[in-house]
Amino acid sequence: MREITYRQALNEALKEEMERDSTVFSAGEDIAIYGGAYGVTADLWKKFGDDRVKDTPISESAIVGIGIGAAMTGMRPVVEIMYIDFIPLCLEQIANQAAKIRYMFGGKTKVPLTIRTEGGTGRSLGAHHSQSLEAWLLHIPGLKVVMPSTSYDAKGLLKSAIRDDNPVIFIEHKMLYNIKGPVPEEEYTIPIGIADIKKEGKDVTILSYSRMMLFSLEAAKILEKDGINVEVIDLRTLLPLDMETIKKSIKKTNKVIIVEEDTKTGGTGAEVGMKIMEECFDYLDAPIKRIAGADVPMPKSPVLEKIAIPQIDDIIREVKLITS
């Protein structure tokens, strides 16, 4: 199978959905002529023009608000918020409007809006361009939150997000854009809300997503040489969470480690871990372990930045502890 980057996979998904459905359009800061801060919308403007690939002013609230209004009246917008760190600027529109409109209006409208954004550390960009704020968003009923880790998942899930009649927050990772992976030429989609077992194993379950997924797989590969057989599950969607796949795995391994890049307190792992306590407690042979980001604003220094998020060695150490 051909291999393409995560960036190319996203670009293909956008291009194909815009070709397939004339109500799909993209809007955001620097997405048209420039092609997006990370190049995801490259060349779409040349192909579809100003009407359907729209550069916007630096006005995050209005970008999302316009997306909502257009979605309620027959369009299928894909808006880009350049960094997840800019989500606080438009959180009112996301949390109070996009997520709640259908429910507040008694199901009499839908908001088929995709909000693409990008997060995570790795480029030494400091505290305003490196956050992982997904936990804020999965606290909001009415949203779906998707975080792919591979090219294949990125393309299939973005297509599903665009076709979904609900608001979907689609969170990419800045360090994944250049990573290549197999993506078939032919059309496919991946359903939202389904986790993926990226590596089967029997000794311990690792639950992860986005870039930490890749770190977890690396760690699992190394641990395999030590005779420790790790099952690695890519959550892919954080809201709704695929508890069936999680439960099945924990029944088999009886141990679980959650690996996440976001800050630990009130983070994704807190929610996932508590759900496991509620639904899988009887199958657990050890306390749930979280390996998460440090509870600090992301520091600029590459040295500090690296130790502020989980590393492969941390995962190896914790797996050895829990399986010993």
Place this chain on the structure above:
Amino acid sequence: MTLPDKQEARRLFKQMLQIRYFEDKIMELLSKNIAEGGSHLYAGMEAVAVGAMSSINHDDYITSTHRGHGHAIAKDGDIKALMAEILGKKTGVCKGKGGSLHLADLSKGNLGANGIVGASIGIATGAALSIKMRKNSQVVICFFGDGATNQGIFYESMNIASLWKLPVIYLCENNLYGMSVSVHRATSISDLTKKSLAFDMPSESVDGMDVLAVKECVKKWADYVRKGNGPCFIVANTYRYYGHSRSDPRVYRTKEEEKFWKDRDPIITFPVKMIEAGILTNDETKNIEGEVKQEIEEATEYAINSPYPEPEELYTDLYT
């Protein structure tokens, strides 16, 4: 100013009365604790919603505000379903899940009231973009109060609408107070119409107590906007008779000021004008008052007797 014919005069008067009697009834239900929660009442401002809505089409869109009962009624709202919604009943226009702050009826082009001041300005702008992209000839009227003109999204959205020449009328209902703070204590210029100068967007102010003035003004600008000329900004000067909400003692304004505005009450001045012009008779206006009183009583009875939603409704309508 063009005078309406008999049928139009009846319609305008009737709709203003529907809103006034509806709001008076809600106040009564709130004081008797039959209606729970709160409501921001539109009484006093009827000429704005009724005048504006009489100038646009059934399939044109509006976005509304926290003080949105008047907009919902004037945009062909079903009075029974609106009353039931405010009481949180299953028969409400939003199945009892929205309430006073979230009245919406997409089948009538009402994209919804909003609990957050200014938040619907972006949504209205998006609906206008959608109209333009679908090459439709609809327009959007985006209602908001003077308080919303101090929110960031007001500036963000109006800039984009002007830049992209979107078919939207931004209609500010300047009722002089954002809750308790007077517009002069909250915004740095006295003439709100100047706010759109920053976007090179035309603006006009209008007497919001005169339904015919509002109608004529909105008609002119709706034609302008519909032709693809881009957005405009209208400031309708008006007054809310009740306080911000039911717990408001109105210590921030004077009895003299209230009297000044009540002397210009559209539901009193409009019929007088129509009778003087020989368009309506005294008997006709009395009959309309009777009809509307009856209609509001029936809607109230309907709402009170309607069932609440079943507990199973808690989790429905969240996702498609």
